[in-house]
Amino acid sequence: MITAELVxxxxxxTGAGMMDCKKVLTETNGDMEKAAELLRxxxxxxxxxxxxxxxxxxxxxxxxxxxxxxxxxxxVNAETDFVAKNAExxxxxxxIAEIVAKNNPENVEKLLEDKYKNEDRxxxxxxxxxxxxxxENMTIRRFERFESEGLVESYIHGGxxxxxxxxxxxxxxxxxxxxxxxxxxxxPEYLNRESVPAERTEKEMEILKAQAMNEGxxxxxxxxxxxxxxxxxxxxxxxxxxxxxxxxxxxxxxLIKGKSAEIVRFARFEKxxxxxxxxxxxxxxVMKQLK
Numbered sequence: 001m002i003t004a005e006l007v008x009x010x011x012x013x014t015g016a017g018m019m020d021c022k023k024v025l026t027e028t029n030g031d032m033e034k035a036a037e038l039l040r041x042x043x044x045x046x047x048x049x050x051x052x053x054x055x056x057x058x059x060x061x062x063x064x065x066x067x068x069x070x071x072x073x074x075x076v077n078a079e080t081d082f083v084a085k086n087a088e089x090x091x092x093x094x095x096i097a098e099i100v101a102k103n104n105p106e107n108v109e110k111l112l113e114d115k116y117k118n119e120d121r122x123x124x125x126x127x128x129x130x131x132x133x134x135x136e137n138m139t140i141r142r143f144e145r146f147e148s149e150g151l152v153e154s155y156i157h158g159g160x161x162x163x164x165x166x167x168x169x170x171x172x173x174x175x176x177x178x179x180x181x182x183x184x185x186x187x188p189e190y191l192n193r194e195s196v197p198a199e200r201t202e203k204e205m206e207i208l209k210a211q212a213m214n215e216g217x218x219x220x221x222x223x224x225x226x227x228x229x230x231x232x233x234x235x236x237x238x239x240x241x242x243x244x245x246x247x248x249x250x251x252x253x254x255l256i257k258g259k260s261a262e263i264v265r266f267a268r269f270e271k272x273x274x275x276x277x278x279x280x281x282x283x284x285x286v287m288k289q290l291k
Contacts, residue, residue, distance in 0.1 A: 002026055014039050037203075041210035056272030057081045058138070059090065060163035062154035063097035068173065071152035072101035073163040074143040075269050079136040084160060089138075092130055093160070099123065100143045108140055144267035155180030163269045171261030181245065182252060183268050188239035191263060192253070196238065204233050239266065 002025045010021040010032060016039050028034040058077035065071065076093045083089050095117060105111040112124035119126070123140075131138055146152050146167040153176030155164045164180040182188075190196050208229050212222035234241045240253030240263075247255075256263060 002030055006030055006032070010035055010039075037207060040207050042214060043211055056275035057084060058141075058271055059084050059093045059160035060156070060269045060271050061090075061093040061097045061160060062156055062163050062165060063094070063101045064152055064154050065101060068148075068151040068153065070101050070145070070147050071154050071165050071167075072097050072143055072145040073154060073165045073267060073269050074100055075141045075163070075271060076138060077141050077272065077275070078134075078138045083134060083136050083138070086134060088130065089134060090160075092126070096123065096140060097143075100145050104145060104147075105143075108142065111140065111143065142269070144269070146265065146267070148264070150262075150264070151176060153177055153180055155184055157181075157184045161271050164266065165268075166266045167264040169262040169264050171256070171259065171263075175256075175259055175261055178244075178246060179239075179252070179256075179263065179266075182242065183239065183266055185245050186239075186242050187268065188242055188266075189237040190239070191265065192238050192240045193234050196234070201230070201233075205230060208233075239263070 002022060006025055007018060007021045010016070010025060011018055013032075014021070014036055020039065021035070024035040024038045025032075028038060056077045057080050058075065060073060060075045062073045063071065074093065074097045076089075076096060078084065078089065096111075099105075099114060099117065100111060103111075103114050105114055112122065112127070114123050115121070116123050116126040121129075127138060127140065144165055146165055148167045148169070150167070150169040150171065151173060153166050153168070153173055155177065156162070157164075162184045164183045166176055166180050166183065168176050168179075205226050208226045209222050212225040212229075213219065217225060231241075235243070235251075240251065240256065242252050244250050244252050244255050
C-alpha cells in the first residue's frame, strides 16, 4: 500500500511533484530507492543530494594541534537548537574534539571511557552530568581524527553547523584553508575519480543512459551521451574535479597541482545529516505539560 507518508518522504528527498512520486512508488511497489532512481531516469527528480535530511540539533567542532600534525572533528547532538548556544555545551563539544585528537580513541564507545581532560571522571560521566544540568538528552554521535606527515587543517562554518578536516601531504596552511572552505561549500563525497566505488559509477551510467533513451535517442547515441555526461557526475562528487569556488575557471585538482600540493584525505560533518528529527505538535506538547 502506498501511504501518504511514503509519498511525502520521496517528495522531500527528490523535489519531485506529489503525483509523480505516487506514480513511481506504485510502479515500484513502494521501493523508495527504485522510485528515486526512476524519477531521476525520467528527469523529474531535482536533486539526488536531498536524501540526507538535516534535522538533529547540536554542534560540530574541530581541534588541530599547534604543530598542525593532528586534528579532529566531532559531532555532539542535543534535542533543541537552544542548547547549541549554551556556553557550557559549546565548551564541552570543543573539549571532546581536543580529547579525540590527543587520545586517539578507537570509537565513540572507547571515547566515553576516556578521562575527561585533567579530571578523574570519564567522558561518559561528564556527559551524564551535562545532561542533568542542561536538561536535555545529548549524545556524542561521531568523530574523525587525522594524523599527518604534512599538515592538518580544519574549518567550522555557520557557528558549528559544518566541520571540515583535511590532511595534506604537501601544501601550506593558506591553501589548506581554501580547500576546507571548498569542501564545506561544495560537499564533495570523494577525493578523486579513483575513489568512487565502481558500483556507484555503474549505477550512474545506467541512469544517464536511461535518461538519454527516454529523450528518444538511439542506444548507440545514448552510450556516447553517457560518456559526455559522466564528467558532470564526477565534478559534483569528486573534490579534485570540482570547480574552485573562489575561481570557477579552474578545477581544484589544477589548483593543487599548480601549487605542488597533495591532498591525502578529508572529512566533512554537517550537523544532523542523515538523522530525521521527530516532529512534534507544539500545541499538543503544551497540553501534555499542562495535564
